[in-house]
Amino acid sequence: MIRVGLAGIGFMGWIHYLGYQRASGVELVAVSEPNEKRLHGDWRDIKGNFGPPGEIVDLSRVAKYADYRDMLADPNVDVVDCCLPPAMHAQAAIAASQAGKHVFCEKPMALTTGDCREMVQAASNAEKQLFIGHVLPFFPEYAHAIQLIRSGQYGKLLGGTFKRVISDPAWMTDFWDPNRCGGPLIDLHVHDAHLIRLLFGMPSSLSSVGRLRGEVVEYCNTTFHFTDPSLVVSAVSGVINQQGRAFTHGFEIHLEKATMHYEFAGFSDKGELMPLKILTADGQVVRPEIGGGDPSEAFVDEIAEVVKCIEAKEPSPTLSGDLARDAIILCHKQTESVKAGGVVKI
Numbered sequence: 001m002i003r004v005g006l007a008g009i010g011f012m013g014w015i016h017y018l019g020y021q022r023a024s025g026v027e028l029v030a031v032s033e034p035n036e037k038r039l040h041g042d043w044r045d046i047k048g049n050f051g052p053p054g055e056i057v058d059l060s061r062v063a064k065y066a067d068y069r070d071m072l073a074d075p076n077v078d079v080v081d082c083c084l085p086p087a088m089h090a091q092a093a094i095a096a097s098q099a100g101k102h103v104f105c106e107k108p109m110a111l112t113t114g115d116c117r118e119m120v121q122a123a124s125n126a127e128k129q130l131f132i133g134h135v136l137p138f139f140p141e142y143a144h145a146i147q148l149i150r151s152g153q154y155g156k157l158l159g160g161t162f163k164r165v166i167s168d169p170a171w172m173t174d175f176w177d178p179n180r181c182g183g184p185l186i187d188l189h190v191h192d193a194h195l196i197r198l199l200f201g202m203p204s205s206l207s208s209v210g211r212l213r214g215e216v217v218e219y220c221n222t223t224f225h226f227t228d229p230s231l232v233v234s235a236v237s238g239v240i241n242q243q244g245r246a247f248t249h250g251f252e253i254h255l256e257k258a259t260m261h262y263e264f265a266g267f268s269d270k271g272e273l274m275p276l277k278i279l280t281a282d283g284q285v286v287r288p289e290i291g292g293g294d295p296s297e298a299f300v301d302e303i304a305e306v307v308k309c310i311e312a313k314e315p316s317p318t319l320s321g322d323l324a325r326d327a328i329i330l331c332h333k334q335t336e337s338v339k340a341g342g343v344v345k346i
């Protein structure tokens with residue numbers, strides 16, 4: 001049984017907690033959180049944009065610490081699950097590695113590429129694993145697309161376009177601060193940057209055109225360039241000012257013998273889904289049965305991947321620190337390209 005200590009009981013701490021209740025081979029043994037009410041199990045003030053609202057949780061059999069740093073000395077904790085605000089990730093993950101723990105850290109890995117590199121190094125020095133919670137590949141539409149690409153059933157991967165656009169999250173006070181949250185690319189587009197890196201490898205250069213808000217990119221279109229010049233990969237990312245569409249994400253992925261299409265948009269009156277479709281060369285529209293509907297399911301699968309890799313003593317091909325570091329590198333290169341104009345080498 002792998003024993004987890006949860007650092008930070010906010011929205012993600014709650015979603016991970018729900019995941020631990022359903023995943024096998026793993027047990028929550030400790031929590032850390034400075035908010036007294038939450039530390040003692042009253043999670044009713046936790047709200048997010050998916051999953052159930054927070055509840056009263058029984059923490060009577062779980063060790064409690066007011067600060068994650070105090071939890072690091074707990075010998076019962078094998079894995080520190082870092083659900084802290086983004087600016088705390090690097091410091092917490094490095095300290096947890098140095099304390100001899102495996103680390104499972106929410107995205108974004110860290111705000112700077114230097115911090116990401118230090119996190120990878122600290123885990124490697126400690127001979128412990130580092131997982132970054134890039135959950136997107138575990139969402140059913142994305143998981144199905146990845147599995148079809150890898151199966152080779154529809155031939156070579158030719159490219160794709162990836163979209164992730166939200167309305168201005170005015171309730172997030174730190175969102176636009178490069179030193180606290182990182183803005184739309186680091187906080188949001190990082191999911192697609194990670195997916196692009198996972199599917200196509202590391203681009204050799206990129207070119208982004210966009211609008212800035214202060215130091216960070218508000219909205220941009222990016223073309224990613226690879227050593228294989230036949231790969232055509234792009235992304236649309238960022239924030240629009242209108243509140244009518246809170247969130248949209250999706251993709252169109254091109255293979256030699258099929259195109260895969262998916263999009264979901266949360267409009268202020270209702271959500272609208274364009275379910276995953278596979279358009280084949282002979283004119284068929286295949287609509288795979290993939291289940292889903294509850295995004296918190298993906299977190300159960302993500303935790304299962306962490307458990308599997310710790311038990312196998314193998315790094316995760318999906319959640320590794322190396323991939324997540326590369327995603328942060330891409331986001332910063334995109335910002336550089338928007339500011340400088342033109343192609344930026346990676």
Ligand SMILES: NC(=O)c1ccc[n+]([C@@H]2O[C@H](COP(=O)([O-])OP(=O)(O)OC[C@H]3O[C@@H](n4cnc5c(N)ncnc54)[C@H](O)[C@@H]3O)[C@@H](O)[C@H]2O)c1
Pocket residue numbers: 007008009010011012013032033034035066067068069083084085086106107108133135187
């Ligand atoms: N994967 C996803 O889909 C997804 C969705 C939302 C958020 N996130 C990421 O999850 C992370 C956390 O986001 P959130 O929305 O849960 O934030 P949050 O602010 O709701 O929760 C963070 C919690 O950490 C606690 N904390 C602060 N200092 C602490 C300390 N020293 N020791 C222990 N706890 C401490 C805070 O009190 C707070 O309760 C962020 O990196 C965010 O980007 C990921």
